[in-house]
Amino acid sequence: MKSHILTVAAIIIGAAMLSYALFSSVKYFKSYDRVVSVKGLAEVEVTANRVIWPLSFKEIGNDLASLYSSINAKNKIIKDYLVASGLEESEISVSAPQIIDMSAERYQSQPATYRYNITSVLTVTSEKVDIVRGLISSQSDLLQKGIALSTGDYQYVTQFLYTKLNDIKPAMIEEATRNARASAEKFAKDSDSKLGKIKSASQGQFSISDRDANSPHVKVVRVVSTVEYLLRD
Known part of the structure; x- marks a missing residue:
């Protein structure tokens, strides 16, 4: 009987100790599971380093041969x-003319005054952004030469376009992470906690957009980093 009582007492004491150990471990786990998730923004203005400028004009008439001659002459002008203004010939490409035969238009309600409507397109692709903006x-100036661009x-x-993103990526990621940490430190201070190590981090996509509608050559590059920090009491 005495042995049985001792056995029961040992079981009760063991269960109590196990419960205390589990309770302590849960508290310990929870204290290390406290996290704060913050976002850090980095933003910088840059100037476009490449421009694609299509120049188009139209010719209308009834004689296809004379229209081609006129288009070729105007393309040369x-x-x-453009070359005299500082661009290279290699930066200028000429597309094949786009021809619309007005007499073949199915939905033409009345006979067209002119049979052919031809569009010619020259495209400038250059890193001389300032020169192109001036042009x-x-x-x-081209209007004075008899060419009305569409x-x-x-x-x-x-x-x-801005194509040098890789040149500024490292500094922007560093700034975004620094701004995220500043937000986390403020949160920790306001909650009477201490900021621990990084639990996880993810880098958002870089975005490049026009600063405003009137300055398409000025771009705004943005990135947002999300960081989770552990909190300590």
């Missing part, structure tokens, strides 16, 4: 003007 602003055509939109 445009190329000579875009002085298109009236404007407002969604197919031929000037593109300003």
Whole structure:
């Protein structure tokens, strides 16, 4: 009987000790499972280092041969003007003319005044962004030479590009991480905690956008990093 009582007592004491150990381990685990998730933003303005500028004009008429001659002559005038303004011939490409035969249009309600509507497109692809911007602003020079460039055509939109992202990536990631840590430190201070090590981190996608509608050559590069820090009491 006495032996049985001792056995039961030992079981009770052992269970109590096990419960205490489990409780302590849970508290210990939870204290190390406290985290704060923060985001850090890095943003920088850059200037486009490449431009793609399509120049298009139209010719209409009934004699296809004379239209081709006129287009070739005007293409040469445009190329000579661009080269004289500081661009290289290798930066200028000429696309095949786009021809619309108005007499073949199915939905033409009335006979067209002219049979052919031809569009010619020259494309400048250059890293001389400042020169091209100046040329875009002085298109009236070509008008004086008898060439009216088409404007407002969604197919031929000037593109300003920034292609040196890899040059600024490391510094931007460092800044985003630093800003994330500053936010985490403030949170830890406000909650009477201490900031621990990084539990996890993820880098968001870099984005490049125009600063505003009137300055498409000025870009804003952004990246957001998400970092989880452990918290200590």
